[in-house]
Amino acid sequence: MGFLKPHIERPGILNPKPGNPLGYCTNDGMWAAIPIGKKFVIIHNCKQIKILSTYKQSVDFIKNQLKTTKRKRKQ
Numbered sequence: 001m002g003f004l005k006p007h008i009e010r011p012g013i014l015n016p017k018p019g020n021p022l023g024y025c026t027n028d029g030m031w032a033a034i035p036i037g038k039k040f041v042i043i044h045n046c047k048q049i050k051i052l053s054t055y056k057q058s059v060d061f062i063k064n065q066l067k068t069t070k071r072k073r074k075q
Helices: 055-074
Strands: 031-036 039-044 047-052
Touching: 031 055, 039 055, 047 055
Parallel strands: none
Antiparallel strands: 031 039, 039 047
16 A cells, blocks of 8 residues: 555645735745634744734735844844
């Protein structure tokens, strides 16, 4: 018997390409915005960070966090 791929009901949730309202995930998989009802939960390192109302707010929040961590590393 061969290896069976897991069934994912909404594969767009794990899609690293932005613009998908089903969810957002960074290329490295460290940050994700996952839809819960009509809101989005921000997840970082398997921990719930924040709940935001819209997809755009979620993506902007993640990108802002990525910028601040890069800035901290340079110092």
